[in-house]
Amino acid sequence: MQLGMPCCSLPALHQERILSGRRASCSNAASHLPVAPQASRQSAIHSGGHGRLHSEPATAGAARGSTVVVAAAGRPAPGGKRPGPPGKGSPGGPKGTKGKPSGSSGSSAKPKPKAPGGGSSRPPQRQQPASSSRSSAGGDAGRAGPGAASKPGLSPKMPRPAGSSAEAPEQPPSSALSRLAVAKPMTRGSSPAELRAVAAARDAADAAEAKARKAKSSSATSGSDDSAAAAAAAAAAVAGGAVAGGPLLGRLMTANTLPREGADGAASSSSSSSSGSSSGASALALKGLAGPGAASRGPQQADQEGAEEEAEEHEDLDEDAEGEEGEEDEGAEGDGFLLVADEDAGEGGAHDGGDVDVDGEGESDLFPEIQLNLPPPTKVKVKAAEYMQSCVTVADCPPPRYPEFAVIGRSNVGKSSLINMLTGRKDLALVSKEPGKTKCINHFIINENWYLVDLPGYGFAKVGFQGRQQFETFTKEYFTSRPNLAMVLLLVDASIPPQRIDLEYANWLTDNEVPFTIVFTKADKRRKGLTAAVRDSHVTAFKRSLLRDLAYLPPSLLTSAARGLGRGELLSFIAGLRVAYERSGRLEAIRQGMI
Numbered sequence: 001m002q003l004g005m006p007c008c009s010l011p012a013l014h015q016e017r018i019l020s021g022r023r024a025s026c027s028n029a030a031s032h033l034p035v036a037p038q039a040s041r042q043s044a045i046h047s048g049g050h051g052r053l054h055s056e057p058a059t060a061g062a063a064r065g066s067t068v069v070v071a072a073a074g075r076p077a078p079g080g081k082r083p084g085p086p087g088k089g090s091p092g093g094p095k096g097t098k099g100k101p102s103g104s105s106g107s108s109a110k111p112k113p114k115a116p117g118g119g120s121s122r123p124p125q126r127q128q129p130a131s132s133s134r135s136s137a138g139g140d141a142g143r144a145g146p147g148a149a150s151k152p153g154l155s156p157k158m159p160r161p162a163g164s165s166a167e168a169p170e171q172p173p174s175s176a177l178s179r180l181a182v183a184k185p186m187t188r189g190s191s192p193a194e195l196r197a198v199a200a201a202r203d204a205a206d207a208a209e210a211k212a213r214k215a216k217s218s219s220a221t222s223g224s225d226d227s228a229a230a231a232a233a234a235a236a237a238v239a240g241g242a243v244a245g246g247p248l249l250g251r252l253m254t255a256n257t258l259p260r261e262g263a264d265g266a267a268s269s270s271s272s273s274s275s276g277s278s279s280g281a282s283a284l285a286l287k288g289l290a291g292p293g294a295a296s297r298g299p300q301q302a303d304q305e306g307a308e309e310e311a312e313e314h315e316d317l318d319e320d321a322e323g324e325e326g327e328e329d330e331g332a333e334g335d336g337f338l339l340v341a342d343e344d345a346g347e348g349g350a351h352d353g354g355d356v357d358v359d360g361e362g363e364s365d366l367f368p369e370i371q372l373n374l375p376p377p378t379k380v381k382v383k384a385a386e387y388m389q390s391c392v393t394v395a396d397c398p399p400p401r402y403p404e405f406a407v408i409g410r411s412n413v414g415k416s417s418l419i420n421m422l423t424g425r426k427d428l429a430l431v432s433k434e435p436g437k438t439k440c441i442n443h444f445i446i447n448e449n450w451y452l453v454d455l456p457g458y459g460f461a462k463v464g465f466q467g468r469q470q471f472e473t474f475t476k477e478y479f480t481s482r483p484n485l486a487m488v489l490l491l492v493d494a495s496i497p498p499q500r501i502d503l504e505y506a507n508w509l510t511d512n513e514v515p516f517t518i519v520f521t522k523a524d525k526r527r528k529g530l531t532a533a534v535r536d537s538h539v540t541a542f543k544r545s546l547l548r549d550l551a552y553l554p555p556s557l558l559t560s561a562a563r564g565l566g567r568g569e570l571l572s573f574i575a576g577l578r579v580a581y582e583r584s585g586r587l588e589a590i591r592q593g594m595i
């Protein structure tokens with residue numbers, strides 16, 4: 001399968017003027033992803049308990065979709081409601097070494113180094129505090145972003161209104177793109193009855209699928225046509241979906257009945273099929289992400305592989321990161337999730353969200369994870385990775401010509417480090433022990449055909465309310481209005497228990513139909529009391545907590561920027577998303593000004 005091809009040359013890209021505010025019109029970056037949420041069950045990682053997330057009435061939640069989100073991705077339709085930013089935002093900033101603040105949306109291409117936002121002894125800072133970026137000139141930095149904040153009904157503290165299920169995203173106006181992925185089975189606020197219905201639907205789908213497989217295998221010997229069985233399975237799934245969440249859910253669940261790749265990589269019959277039709281799409285997801293077998297080889301398992309490695313000081317992180325320029329990524333196939341090694345304590349300081357209560361009673365160990373219709377895993381080589389610019393408004397971002405992947409998470413969770421690890425560059429993004437380093441929307445162009453974006457972290461108390469508001473505002477505005485945003489990587493520190501602010505952020509993304517994938521970080525960390533098992537329990541607890549609001553979990557994987565763990569897996573996942581994105585036609589629509 002061919003990975004995304006450059007639609008235009010880099011020079012051309014640089015010459016193009018920065019897109020001027022086209023935000024809200026775009027429905028959603030992910031809607032185009034040929035994704036299909038799926039209710040496959042994953043074995044769970046046993047953890048000791050789980051978190052109790054909100055104080056909100058347990059509206060059981062519905063599938064809010066993360067799953068859906070992931071799959072669906074939609075952005076709130078104009079006028080749609082956007083719950084206010086969840087947590088507290090924190091400033092952050094990539095390392096500024098070379099470029100100039102985005103604001104330079106100007107036509108020019110290469111950003112000039114700008115004074116380090118806080119810079120220090122580091123080389124030229126490429127990033128600048130929001131307020132200083134050009135966009136800020138436009139008045140963005142400190143203003144209440146057009147995003148959520150300015151929208152009615154938004155509340156910076158994310159608790160979503162109970163019964164928000166009714167907030168089902170509106171269909172974006174005349175979107176020429178497939179909305180398959182936008183389907184949102186259920187939304188938060190679903191009643192317990194709805195949840196039970198979802199569970200029943202899942203069971204029905206699973207049963208139907210099993211039946212179809214059985215029929216297929218028997219037909220193989222009997223020579224009978226298995227299409228009837230498959231159809232029956234699909235029908236059953238649809239029926240289940242209808243019960244649980246309506247037609248859309250049924251549609252999504254239908255995907256469940258499609259052949260999918262086995263956990264071990266045993267390609268299913270349709271693994272190479274083209275996207276689009278459900279029948280052709282390989283219903284499988286990347287190994288270890290959402291596939292049925294994922295469960296068995298989930299993050300936890302990853303631990304076992306590298307569990308004994310020693311943890312490293314944060315400062316040494318870069319040195320340990322795997323991959324050098326041009327290095328071929330290994331492990332995209334087969335090795336599944338990575339990792340883990342061990343080590344020391346958390347950096348402290350950055351969390352102010354508070355641990356989530358963990359109690360773990362009675363929750364199922366089976367985690368229903370969304371399944372994406374992506375191409376088979378592939379090895380990815382990062383041949384080129386360059387810093388482009390920094391800005392604080394969507395209007396000042398680079399032209400939306402390529403699929404874009406943004407990294408978000410609490411301050412100090414390892415966003416910039418992950419970018420360096422993925423690209424195999426030590427100093428592409430600015431890393432610091434001090435929370436709040438990244439302060440702008442920093443664009444990096446990879447292989448000249450996709451963007452990686454580093455964002456300010458949230459939850460950094462020291463920034464103060466106003467500062468958090470600022471960062472949150474433009475960050476969320478970015479999420480909800482960047483037309484080419486293909487996927488958000490929500491980083492969650494696996495070395496600490498679930499943090500309320502992370503859960504809130506996940507809910508916010510879901511509510512706003514921003515597709516996201518959870519990337520657990522710092523899998524290598526070890527300290528007293530933090531063993532691989534404890535780390536796994538954090539991962540499990542986080543997932544369980546999410547399931548209190550979502551019917552399905554978004555894809556997730558475990559990583560360690562210090563060890564390079566998860567690099568191949570994540571690059572492969574991104575490659576698949578890029579292909580899906582291209583096929584969706586959304587980029588083309590953006591290019592043609594349709595979105």
Ligand SMILES: Nc1nc2c(ncn2[C@@H]2O[C@H](COP(=O)(O)OP(=O)(O)OP(=O)(O)O)[C@@H](O)[C@H]2O)c(=O)[nH]1
Pocket residue numbers: 091092093094311312313314315316317318347409410411412413414415416417418430431432433434435436437438439455456457458521522523524525559560561562563
């Ligand atoms: N042990 C370990 N430390 C890590 C890992 N990833 C990041 N760190 C350390 O965590 C600290 C913060 O890393 P950053 O990449 O700057 O975090 P960030 O999320 O970009 O932070 P802000 O920009 O402030 O929001 C640094 O000291 C890193 O070395 C990891 O995988 N393992």
Ligand SMILES: [Mg+2]
Pocket residue numbers: 092093094415416417430431437438454455
């Ligand atoms: Mg950073």
